[in-house]
Amino acid sequence: MARTAVLGRLEWQLGSVAELVQETPRVASLLLDMPEWPGHLAGQHVDVRLTADDGYQAERSYSIASAPEDRRLAITVERLDDGEVSPYLVGEVRKGDKVELRGPIGGYFVWRGGDNRPLLLVAGGSGVVPLMAMIRHRSAIKSTTPTRLLYSSRSEEDIIYRAELEALSTAGDGLTVAHGLTRKQPPGWRGYARRIDRPMLEEVAWPKEQNPIFFVCGPTPLVEAVAGHLVDMGFEAPSIKTERFGPTGG
Amino acid sequence: MTVQQSDLKLDGNAIGGLLREIFTMEMTTAESTCAGCHKVHAVGQVEVYMNAPGVVVRCPACGQVQMRIVKGGGRYWLDLSGIHSLEFST
Amino acid sequence: MSFISRGFRGKRRDTASSSRLPPGQYVVNDFPVLSAGPTPRVSLSEWTFVVEGEIDEPKKWTWDEFRKLPAEEVTKDIHCVTKWTKLDTLWKGVSVDTILDGVETAAEFVMAFSYGGYTTNLPLEDLTGGKAWVAYEFDGQPLHPEHGGPARLLVPHLYFWKSAKWVRGLRLVKEDQPGFWESNGYNMYGDPWREQRYWGD
DSSP states (O other), X not given: OOOOOBOOOOOOEEEEEEEEEEEETTEEEEEEEOTTOOOOOBTOEEEEEEEOTTSOEEEEEEEBOSOTTSSSEEEEEEOOTTOSSHHIIIIIOOTTOEEEEEEEXXXXXXXXXXXXXOEEEEEEGGGHHHHHHHHHHHHHTTOOOOEEEEEEEXXXXXXXXXXXXXXXXXXXXXXXXXXXXXXOOOTTOOSBOSXXXXXXXXXXXXXXXXOOEEEEEEEHHHHHXXXXXXXXXXXXXGGXXXXXXXXXXX | OOOXXXXXXXXXXXXXXXXXXXXSBOOTTSEEEETTTOOEEEGGGSEEEOSSSSEEEEOTTTOOEEEEEEEETTEEEEEXXXXXXXXXXX | OOOOOTTOOOSOOBOOOOTTSOTTOEEOSSOOOOOSSOOOOOOTTTOEEEEEESSSSOEEEEHXXXXXXXXEEEEEEEEOTTSEEEEEEEEEEXXXXXXXXXXXXXXXXXXXXXXXXXXXXXXXXXTSSSOOEEEEEETTXXXXXGGTTTOEEEOTTSOXXXXXXXXXXXXXXXXXXXXXXXXXXXXXXXXXXXTOOBTTO
């Protein structure tokens, strides 16, 4: 059922960089103080706009990484070497700098909590960001909704939020995390060592009878492959929410 | 670096902000019925090509152009003729 | 006055005024890919190029036939309406003058149409007199599908949306009708030197 709301104009606002967290060699989180922030839902994103002194502007969308309950707004950005915006956000930006953004945006790829449908969250690379907001929100509201995160990364050093995920998944409140490393695995690796495929999804998906919902986020080919498998496995399309990231998010 | 064509295809989530500039509603949850094949998809699920002189939205089932959005010169041009109807609740 | 992001430059952009840069443009060194849909995959054995419409006998070439037409190499500056300009781009293709050689028509306008459904309209006079080509090589290599291969229209004196990718024919018509972008905001003509980007410019 489509839920919409009359929201009024979406205005650009200035946030102040309070903290920078290096998550992996190429990924950093910016924690922003936003004086006019109206609040947000887990899964939503912001549009960030950069303006050069000759007036040139570039705009990109970034998923919100922080839970609605968090004091500061966090975005997590992967630096793309040939990107235009990401090398500025990860590399140039300093504490105290201001960043112009608008949001929150999105109503489709959102998890509010509140019902008890088991969740399967499937992430490819930086697609984990909006899913992390959902996991952080789940934790903040002390939900025990059965939740699994299947998270595909290239190599161990590319896993974002690894320590936090480890802590949350051993808290005993119904969250488990399964990692897949597609390019390089360390010695003794016990997670998956290949791209997400149907047999992997068969192992992690909740049974149909439990009426699960799915959130899939990452590069377009991964999202489409996973969504296709889930449909083939008999899950209803409306229960599978997808968000595609592109390299244009650079 | 060769850009894969699949990399340029996003979904309705990517134009959430642009649609908020035009509509007063949050549009990614609205359901659109394709004027071509009549299948229904949430706007969050439609195919979006943004690397163009404008935004082109296509039906994920049949590929037909559902929307075109051009913003420039202080104006918007919005073509919704590929959508048979848009449903959203109050 | 807009907020300025400290230290942001964006990709290196040369906006120095030069007689080669139309107003509002900046020079890029890469070749951005713009697309309104999935890349059509056309095999050379199925590819054809046609000239039809206000013409006594429509013309049609297969790929092999088309490649036998006299071709030329040209170096041109190209200007995209999204503001990037690329200087000194090297193309190889068949001049539209060659394609229309011997064609008699009362038509003054053309609709170029492509695999995948794209269309764009131009005056016939902007396609002739050494101003346009159907190009199948870029920078000495076969034209990549992302950039319009097997062949694209090349009309460098107009904004580059007029240089239809994956072109498959020209339709000669009496009246100027808007193509894909021209029917939704973009200028019917598109002269970068008069900055004719949108309707009414």
